[in-house]
Amino acid sequence: MTRTYSLAHLAQHLGAELVGDPDLVIEGIANLLTADSRQISFLSNATYQKYLAETRAGAVIIAPDLAETFAGNKLVIANPYLAYAKLTKLFSRPSSLQGIHPSAVIGEQVELGEGVAVGPNAVIGNRCVIGEGTIIGPGTVIGDDCKVGKFTRFAANVTLYEDVIVGDECLIHSSAVIGADGFGFARASDKSWVKIYQLGRVVIGNRVEIGATSTVDRGALDDTIIGDGVKIDNIVHTAHNVRMGKNIAIAAMTGISGSVDIGDNSTLSGGVGVVGHISIANDVHITGMSMVSATITEPGSYSSGTVLAPTREWRKNAVRFRQLDSLANRIRSLEKALQKHDLS
């Protein structure tokens, strides 16, 4: 099942300059240290330049300014990391699903585009429209009245509730849940919670990837919206009525509360939390495990939290955190005392 390509073919695919043997057969991609003579590697980080001398890679993708430092076969291109990314697709394994498996259950008035594959025990609700070339994995359940674009792939055991819209060329990973109810309740006078049925939809753009066991809730009245090119990692929660722009990336274990707006190209590291009803501007970066508690209007990097330390040391400092305001007031008193005595 191994796919192989000539080095010339890879150069052409990337638009890279080939220096070396165009007929070299490449069977895979590997890191500089582990690559063998039938694999291509890449140098994307100057830190690893020292490995060029040792590498046994058949060829290396390298930037023009470093190309002279490597004598072997090479593909010279401005952004080797991006070139590597483009090559990975050539060596990836396509889905083996084809056609409609006899155990799949397909509802009434469903429109399936050409080449749609539906895996074993998948379920498609009534009145769904599934675009050309889309793949629906085993055990995946798609609710009534969903619309899915072309060449989108649902892995196994994904769930879409009813009335969810997904664009073209998306990839939704296993156990992800799209369109569950937003978390909305009104408190009655006896402190019990009255459910606010969630009447909005989820609308997902094109080229969106959503990680395993991540959730995107449907809107309360309006829709939850995920823009084109957004990439969401595993175990990320997107609450009702969130609106994401384009090309946002969100790492694992992050939670976005209700009615948050996130601007184009922003990136959230892992474990981040965003409180509800705020906005994050375009081109913002949030570092890991930070809590975003207010609107961010300016691009840039933002953080919260404290730094790891041995627990014994941490405990002493954490106790002092609870005295911080009083410590600050004591500093002010000291300053005033020195001023009073003309000692400052």
Add this chain to the structure above:
Amino acid sequence: MTRTYSLAHLAQHLGAELVGDPDLVIEGIANLLTADSRQISFLSNATYQKYLAETRAGAVIIAPDLAETFAGNKLVIANPYLAYAKLTKLFSRPSSLQGIHPSAVIGEQVELGEGVAVGPNAVIGNRCVIGEGTIIGPGTVIGDDCKVGKFTRFAANVTLYEDVIVGDECLIHSSAVIGADGFGFARASDKSWVKIYQLGRVVIGNRVEIGATSTVDRGALDDTIIGDGVKIDNIVHTAHNVRMGKNIAIAAMTGISGSVDIGDNSTLSGGVGVVGHISIANDVHITGMSMVSATITEPGSYSSGTVLAPTREWRKNAVRFRQLDSLANRIRSLEKALQKHDLS
């Protein structure tokens, strides 16, 4: 499939005072700014009072003290937000599942109440008892010896392990897992872990909602207990032997460690962590991403963490956090020096 109601019907349903056209046909609910003449809206927050003048809503739910400020059709009632919550149910879409789908697999000695619906590829274990009107979504798996009450709904791809008890009118969302093993191991002398098989059950009360991909583990010896009216958001972990009272609400990405007791009506925001073997009193609120590291005996709001800042600024302060105890000692030394010289 749109449901419509006269304004008079909605007023009667809510017990609200109707001012305006009782025959107005209402087709849906929307926010003040987006509603059209066939939709009803609501004013629950004084901030949005400014939108009353612009709204094209066919009718507005409004509190008595503000009713004079709106000239159009209105339903006047003390708690418009609660009234809105009650109306959402009227406009929600009922499940399209009916009867037992032929692809469902139902075990031996199972008792299904009247009107139970079992979706495609759902699996029900042996000796389960499922109450009247309960709906079991496609791909949902219910283990042996489970007991489920009336009018409860399992969305698609839910999993219940064996011996789980779920009450009436619950809603369990997709990829939620109820009754998996609590995380219990004893360390052997060679540092390997010996599994503590989890022999308790999960017992869930009535009107409980559990979010998508959330987990509630079974107890080690005794049961894990979720009280009536508890609402749990997506991606929330409830460990073994947690005992929750009534009407608790827990937002997404929160983790509750083992043997924690949580009192009635308490609310945990998103991303909260609760360490094991502690209690949280009734009517406590924990703000987002806080860690509850000790028992809380008094009602009120509690927090931990630090506030977001530009990363460059944050880094300077985070370094100082590791010096906090020493800074506090230096303040004390300064105070002593001033005292010694009678300068304080």
Add this chain to the structure above:
Amino acid sequence: MTRTYSLAHLAQHLGAELVGDPDLVIEGIANLLTADSRQISFLSNATYQKYLAETRAGAVIIAPDLAETFAGNKLVIANPYLAYAKLTKLFSRPSSLQGIHPSAVIGEQVELGEGVAVGPNAVIGNRCVIGEGTIIGPGTVIGDDCKVGKFTRFAANVTLYEDVIVGDECLIHSSAVIGADGFGFARASDKSWVKIYQLGRVVIGNRVEIGATSTVDRGALDDTIIGDGVKIDNIVHTAHNVRMGKNIAIAAMTGISGSVDIGDNSTLSGGVGVVGHISIANDVHITGMSMVSATITEPGSYSSGTVLAPTREWRKNAVRFRQLDSLANRIRSLEKALQKHDLS
């Protein structure tokens, strides 16, 4: 279905000294306070010694130095908690799954070992090899070319992507996802993300437990590796190219970023985050909700974060955190002023 054992049998099973009635029939395990005369209990924590006088347990597992304090039937052994763990297996319920359910879908060229059980609506891909005695729960989907060892158990609705290796005697809980794509993208010049197809595998050792809705991503080029005896709780994310040693335990809601190495026997509490491309030594413990932001080379316990406080008090101190660097500089200025005037 209740299993019963004589006290003599339990003593022999544990290698414990039996003091009392060898023929006593034991039907279960319970805590000291709830046990009845047909149940065995254990004393593993001196805090609970006070309950010995009250317990109605038929027998108690107890350490030699405390054995004298209890007059009833007892099993005397050095580590009662470990002994309790070993007994739980005797009272646990085996899976009721047997044979290949007719609704299961099994691919081509699949090798199933003796006694393999495949539940209803489970799906096994092409060319998989499943070892003797392994149990595959209802709705579980195993991708093409997976290899699973002996006596491993997949609960319901688990997903394995293709090319995943799982060892012997593992337990993978429901909605867990093993082998989804690592979160890898290269940014193009227009700020869109180009997917790095993930060409590595996941390789899981023996006696590994992975909790409900946890995810272990496949490697980018090399494999993601989970060592023997690792125990992972629910809702834990393990990113691509993580390498875990042996006997690591990771509590719920924790996220491990890409290319992290974790040493043998280390333990991570709940809600921890580990940034990418760092190492954690053997025998390290991370306390709850800490962020590990740099390599840890020494064994020991590490922490970050702040301590819970009433929100009103917390808010004052959190404001001061943003002034910490400036407060430290003011302390330095005060010290200099006192030095200048010979007052320190």
